[in-house]
Amino acid sequence: MLRRTRLQARSETAPPSVLQAPKLQAIDFAVERVQARSVADLGGVWAVEGGYVRYALERPGVERGVLVDTGITDAVRAAAAADPRLRLVAGEFGATSSVAAVGEVDVVLLFDVLLHQVAPDWDEVLRRYAQTSRCIVVVEPTWTGDEVVRLWDLGQDGYRAATPSDGAQPDWSRLDEVHPRYGRPHRDVHEYWQWGLPDAARRKVMTDLGWRCVYWADHGPWRDVATARTVASVYVAPDVD
Numbered sequence: 001m002l003r004r005t006r007l008q009a010r011s012e013t014a015p016p017s018v019l020q021a022p023k024l025q026a027i028d029f030a031v032e033r034v035q036a037r038s039v040a041d042l043g044g045v046w047a048v049e050g051g052y053v054r055y056a057l058e059r060p061g062v063e064r065g066v067l068v069d070t071g072i073t074d075a076v077r078a079a080a081a082a083d084p085r086l087r088l089v090a091g092e093f094g095a096t097s098s099v100a101a102v103g104e105v106d107v108v109l110l111f112d113v114l115l116h117q118v119a120p121d122w123d124e125v126l127r128r129y130a131q132t133s134r135c136i137v138v139v140e141p142t143w144t145g146d147e148v149v150r151l152w153d154l155g156q157d158g159y160r161a162a163t164p165s166d167g168a169q170p171d172w173s174r175l176d177e178v179h180p181r182y183g184r185p186h187r188d189v190h191e192y193w194q195w196g197l198p199d200a201a202r203r204k205v206m207t208d209l210g211w212r213c214v215y216w217a218d219h220g221p222w223r224d225v226a227t228a229r230t231v232a233s234v235y236v237a238p239d240v241d
Contacts, residue, residue: 019048030135040066040109066087094128109137114126140230144198148195148198151190196228
């Protein structure tokens with residue numbers, strides 16, 4: 001049964017103020033729904049220092065966590081050193097090598113990251129982790145239009161209107177130059193906003209795989225972007241009751 005909710009996150013332990021209630025609530029639901037023993041957080045370093053996977057490790061029954069990111073910080077390394085249940089994987093989480101390094105896991109967290117993923121694109125990321133997990137949690141700014149939009153196609157003014165005012169803004173004269181750190185064109189670097197993703201597009205990818213959406217919450221407008229709302233979804237694999 002699909003659960004729709006606007007309730008606040010429930011937790012016996014008060015989380016750090018930087019962590020967002022919609023994401024904590026979705027973690028709580030997912031862990032309980034599949035009786036999770038393992039959780040992987042993909043791209044969960046920026047601004048939260050792995051806070052969501054560390055929160056998941058406080059949930060009853062969770063025994064191990066994996067955090068995958070290209071920007072592992074000293075604070076995250078210190079957290080992993082202090083908690084042997086937390087394993088770090090340095091790299092782009094969409095790469096096949098990262099998927100293999102994560103291995104089989106009960107719950108995968110995708111928070112504010114799918115709309116940044118190119119080569120592999122966001123939909124291929126979902127397909128890859130659907131092969132190795134039982135539950136996928138997505139919470140991110142969700143495009144209110146009907147179709148998937150590559151934000152570069154909106155032009156410079158349209159791109160700025162569709163992305164947060166304090167977000168990373170690319171140099172439009174260098175979009176096709178190779179980024180020195182990532183070895184791909186600037187237009188394909190995950191540091192920039194890449195996609196306008198409607199909820200229906202994500203859901204179609206998962207339902208085509210036989211997965212079910214068992215939790216959905218609309219948490220309202222997302223910051224200063226008129227074309228985005230914060231939507232949380234939890235999907236479970238076909239073999240999950």
